[in-house]
Amino acid sequence: MIDWAMYLLMGAAMGTLGGVFGIGGGLIAIPALVLMFGMDQQLAQGTTLVMVVPNVMLSLWRYHQRTRIFMRHALPLAAAGFVFAWIGSIIAVGLDPDAMRIGFAIFMLVLATYVYLQMYLRKPPPSTELRHPWPWLMVLGSGSGILGGLFGLGASVLATPILSTVFGATQVVAQGLSLALAVPSTGVTLVTYALHNHIDWHIGIPMALGGLLSVSWGVRLAHALPEKSLRTWFCLFLVLCAALMIFKA
Template sequence: MIEWLMYIGLGAALGTLGGLFGIGGGLIAIPVLGVLFGLDQQVAQGTALVMVVPNVLLALWRYHQRNRIELRHALPLAAAGFVFAWLGSIWAVGLDAQAMRLGFVGFLVALAGWNVARMFMRSAPPSTELRQPWPWLGVLGAGAGVLGGLFGVGGAVVATPVLTSVFGTTQVVAQGLSLALAAPSTAVTLLTYGLHQHVQWGMGIALAVGGLLSISWGVKLAHALPEKVLRSLFCAFLIVCALLLAFKA
């Protein structure tokens, strides 16, 4: 019982971060499960996805309530993300766990470096309208889907900075669209990991319960913070995740 409550508490903390950054909490859950609980990389990713799938669905609804997500933008992201996440997850379950962990560290460091660099670049003011034609969202969905399926993070962590820098959206609009991408891709990735026995269901369900209790608070906080503060926190968050995994590796 104490162990179950501990998992629920951890899920609540991860859910708040997932709502804040629009990623469902999986990005931080994976290094935490690997470092604190000693799970192999694939098992950590699969177990985190049990929490991420319902968290993403709830966060998507909350973002849509506060800042309406355009269906014509969400559909190409979600459709391409679904197909390519499935392909990425099939690739992931056959890889060496240590190699995957090191690859994930490199992925996070590169992503954090790009986000930090963007903070010092001149760019046009963010907007709710896209700077690029909407079919390019399918290309973004495909690339983010592969990485999401491979690393079990749903692709949202990749899509968010691309949407703000290339497509010119605000941070909260980008996070809402990224959740639309993540919803189907995380579901198909979880199915693939589950079929290959890379999931600890009991732990994952407890984390999901905690996440569902708290994720709305994270969404509310995301809409209350200034744009620059939210982006800075997102960069710091990526760096912390990379350091946690590097320590484990």
């Protein structure tokens, strides 16, 4: 019972941080499980997905209540993301855990660099209409899906910034489409990891409950803090976790 309460609190902390940083608790939970609990990379990713999937579904439902998501944009993203997340997850469960850990650390470093540069790069004015036609959405869905399958993350990690910069979508449109992409891709990835016994349900379920209880509070906190400070601290956090994972004994 004490362990279950600890995992619940850990999930609540991850949900809060995920809401604050706007990318998702999974990116934070995976290195935490690797470094604090000594899990191998696949087990950490699979366990984190138990928390990520219901959080993404809840976020999509709440978003749909407030903002219209156009199906002509969401369907190509979601279909391509589903297929390539399935392919990526099949590849991931057969890889060497140490190689996966190093790959995930490198991914965090690249993401930290990209997020930081976004503060200083000039962006074109956003629009409610996307700049590129639907086949390019399938390309984005494919790339986001395979990364999500490989690293056990929501596809929004890659899709949201690309939709807002390359496709010229407003932030709310980009986030809504990314959620529509993330639901099927994280779902099929979770099933694949579960079938290969890469999930610790005893840890994942209370983390999921904690995340559901706290993610909304984290989003409210994010709106009260300076954006540049949030992005800077988030990037520093990613770099620190990446370094610890690379040099993990």
